[in-house]
Amino acid sequence: MKEQLIxxxxxxxxxNMMYIAKDGNVSKRRIKIIKIVGNSFQAYCFTKQAKRTFLIENVLAVVPVIHKERSVVC
Structure with missing residues (x-):
């Protein structure tokens, strides 16, 4: 998982990340990683609109966000 994040x-x-919090709640977040330090990483969370620190071991899954461009053909 750490290699994917790096x-x-x-x-x-x-x-897009599925994350399990300390209290056991699972959440889906859209993030952009700022830095990775040891067993945690700091990211901007677009869901909460703030910087957050996450534990790598609590990340259940990550999937890159793919932006498809639309074009008009004349």
């Missing part, structure tokens, strides 16, 4: 950070990718 790769996403280097590529400046946005991620």
């Amino acid at each position: 790769k996403a950070m280097k590529r400046n990718n946005f991620l």
